[in-house]
Amino acid sequence: xxxxxxxxxxxxxxxxxxxxxxxxxxxxxxxxxxxxxxxxxxxxxxxxxxxxxxxxxxxxxxxxxxxxxxxxxxxxxxxxxxxxxxxxxxxxxxxxxxxxxxxxxxxxxxxxxxxxxxxxxxxxxxxxxxxxxxxxxxxxxxxxxxxxxxxxxxxxxxxxxxxxxxxxxxxxxxxxxxxxxxxxxxxxxxxxxxxxxxxxxxxxxxxxxxxxxxxxxxxxxxxxxxxxxxxxxxxxxxxxxxxxxxxxxxxxxxxxxxxxxxxxxxxxxxxxxxxxxxxxxxxxxxxxxxxxxxxxxxxxxxxxxxxxxxxxxxxxxxxxxxxxxxxxxxxxxxxxxxxxxxxxxxxxxxxxxxxxxxxxxxxxxxxxxxxxxxxxxxxxxxxxxxxxxxxxxxxxxxxxxxxxxxxxxxxxxxxxxxxxxxxxxxxxxxxxxxxxxxxxxxxxxxxxxxxxxxxxxxxxxxxxxxxxxxxxxxxxxxxx
Numbered sequence: 006x007x008x009x010x011x012x013x014x015x016x017x018x019x020x021x022x023x024x025x026x027x028x029x030x031x032x033x034x035x036x037x038x039x040x041x042x043x044x045x046x047x048x049x050x051x052x053x054x055x056x057x058x059x060x061x062x063x064x065x066x067x068x069x070x071x072x073x074x075x076x077x078x079x080x081x082x083x084x085x086x087x088x089x090x091x092x093x094x095x096x097x098x099x100x101x102x103x104x105x106x107x108x109x110x111x112x113x114x115x116x117x118x119x120x121x122x123x124x125x126x127x128x129x130x131x132x133x134x135x136x137x138x139x140x141x142x143x144x145x146x147x148x149x150x151x152x153x154x155x156x157x158x159x160x161x162x163x164x165x166x167x168x169x170x171x172x173x174x175x176x177x178x179x180x181x182x183x184x185x186x187x188x189x190x191x192x193x194x195x196x197x198x199x200x201x202x203x204x205x206x207x208x209x210x211x212x213x214x215x216x217x218x219x220x221x222x223x224x225x226x227x228x229x230x231x232x233x234x235x236x237x238x239x240x241x242x243x244x245x246x247x248x249x250x251x252x253x254x255x256x257x258x259x260x261x262x263x264x265x266x267x268x269x270x271x272x273x274x275x276x277x278x279x280x281x282x283x284x285x286x287x288x289x290x291x292x293x294x295x296x297x298x299x300x301x302x303x304x305x306x307x308x309x310x311x312x313x314x315x316x317x318x319x320x321x322x323x324x325x326x327x328x329x330x331x332x333x334x335x336x337x338x339x340x341x342x343x344x345x346x347x348x349x350x351x352x353x354x355x356x357x358x359x360x361x362x363x364x365x366x367x368x369x370x371x372x373x374x375x376x377x378x379x380x381x382x383x384x385x386x387x388x389x390x391x392x393x394x395x396x397x398x399x400x401x402x403x404x405x406x407x408x409x410x411x412x413x414x415x416x417x418x419x420x421x422x423x424x425x426x427x428x429x430x431x432x433x434x435x436x437x438x439x440x441x442x443x444x445x446x447x448x449x450x451x452x453x454x455x456x457x458x459x460x461x462x463x464x465x466x467x468x469x470x471x472x473x474x475x476x477x478x479x480x481x482x483x484x485x
Contacts, residue, residue: 012214012404013469015222018230019210020148020467024155027232030205031146032159037198038098038139039163041105044170044191045132049074049125051174052185056121059182066118073122077129079419083275085134086141086412090273090405094142094209095202097408098135102199105131109192128192133419135195137412144399145211145407146229149467152400153344157392161337164388168331211468215404273406278413286401287410289460293353293394293452294418300448301387302422303429303441304364332381336388344392349464353393354453360386361446368442390452397456400463400471 053067081101089097108127115121140156147155173191177184207229213222227237278287343352363386367379402410433441463471 011219012211013467015210015214015219015226016467016469018226019146020150022148022230022233022235024148024151025233027229028147028151028155030201031143032155033162034198034201034205035139035143036159036162037195037201038102038135039159040166040169041192041195041198042132042136043164043166045105045128047167047170048174048188048191051170051178052188055178055182055185060118062118070118070122070125074125074129075419075422077126078133079416081130081133082137082412082416082419083409084130085137086408086410086416087273087275088134089138089141089408089412090212094138094145094212094408095206096208098138098142098202098206099199101131101134101138102195102202103131105135106193106195106199107131109189109195112189112192113186132192133416134412137415138408140395141399141408141411142206142209144396145209145404145468149465150345153349153392153396153464154341156396157337157340157344160388160392160395161334161341164333164337164391167333171331211404273409275409275413277406278410283402283406283410285459286461287414289455290398290401290411291414291417292455294398294414295421296448296451296455297390297394298418298422299428300360300364300445303448304383304387304445332384333388336385337392339385340389340392343389344396345464347464348462349393349397350453350456350460350462353390353397354450354457356386356390356393357449357451357453360390360449364442364445364449368439368445394452397460397463400466400468401461404468 049071053062053070056062057067085097085101088100105128108124108131111124112121112128115124139159143156143159144152169191170188173188177187181187207225208221210222210225210229213219213225230237277283346352360383363379363382367376367383370376370379398411398414399407428444429441432444461471
């Protein structure tokens with residue numbers, strides 16, 4: 006089909022571009038979306054003690070704030086992905102960052118727990134929507150041979166949000182009664198990245214091509230080529246399907262009407278993710294997200310509590326948390342030389358195995374020095390796996406439902422994450438401290454095993470070759 010050929014030609018031109026200042030600006034602007042997602046995720050853990058003192062919040066009330074925030078993230082992942090596939094990547098990011106900044110401003114001025122619940126839900130909604138679309142946008146612009154590496158740089162910059170939130174909580178919250186408002190106010194800097202998105206990030210030409218808007222897609226690609234030092238050809242070169250030659254019509258023949266444009270594809274639907282041929286890919290990616298986030302969340306949330314239950318004295322837990330959080334960007338940087346070198350599925354399995362080994366040792370030691378060393382190792386390994394998961398989850402879906410598929414899989418992990426506290430409590434109460442880490446070991450291995458067994462290979466492969474993107478109208482015609 007000509008439609009498929011034109012989209013593939015545009016994708017091939019993007020894949021052949023040399024890395025340039027355009028790609029560096031793109032990584033920086035999109036990294037801000039990830040940075041503020043991490044700030045939003047971690048900030049409340051450091052302000053909750055102050056809110057409990059000032060407002061008299063119970064632990065159950067704190068849990069409600071956290072839970073409603075996760076519901077907001079769930080909605081943001083699905084709706085952000087849907088809008089990105091429906092109205093465009095760039096427009097959706099600007100909508101989500103606007104929601105996030107407005108909600109952050111509300112978090113700064115709230116006066117009671119109910120206002121905070123509403124504001125935190127909206128902030129998580131915006132932050133998750135930003136992050137989901139940022140992953141997809143970078144995947145669609147970057148050459149196939151550097152796709153993982155630039156995603157890793159984006160994650161490395163974005164993961165600075167973890168130590169920023171941790172150290173801001175450590176230094177600001179104890180100093181003033183309103184210090185927690187300053188921590189929430191960090192999200193207002195998202196306005197800077199909204200401006201960078203408007204200035205540096207065009208609409209995805211792959212998304213435009215999937216909608217049949219080839220003229221706009223061609224214009225964007227030619228602009229990027231000029232920024233990369235490539236002189237575009239005088240006439241757009243588009244690979245079309247071969248046409249069957251036809252004899253010239255007689256001079257007296259009635260002129261043929263112009264060929265109709267291909268019909269626009271249907272709206273993206275969640276049901277497509279559970280139908281062939283996307284069902285298997287969606288289940289693989291969703292399993293990777295759910296297992297990975299359950300292990301990561303349980304480790305970060307429960308480790309200090311579990312250690313105190315065993316009698317180990319760690320007086321400065323805030324400082325310990327900040328030190329472990331600082332190790333996060335190092336993990337993303339450590340993934341740079343690996344992510345595009347070997348098959349991402351197998352590397353993910355190796356990282357999961359190393360994480361499982363470190364967690365197993367962590368569950369056996371009691372000495373503070375060993376806890377710190379192994380804790381940092383686990384944090385680094387978890388963060389090394391993040392860019393693999395992000396880029397792989399965007400690569401396996403076709404363009405017209407890429408954001409919806411990746412965002413929904415990510416969002417499901419937020420809902421399943423509700424089970425993490427209860428699951429850890431049951432395992433710890435029934436089987437003890439070491440059994441909790443045995444559970445984390447098993448969860449760490451799941452993602453890589455599922456990817457190797459059932460997921461497609463994507464490393465260094467063009468998106469069009471990995472996920473052939475036929476409009477649904479064409480699919481229906483082929484089946485009829």
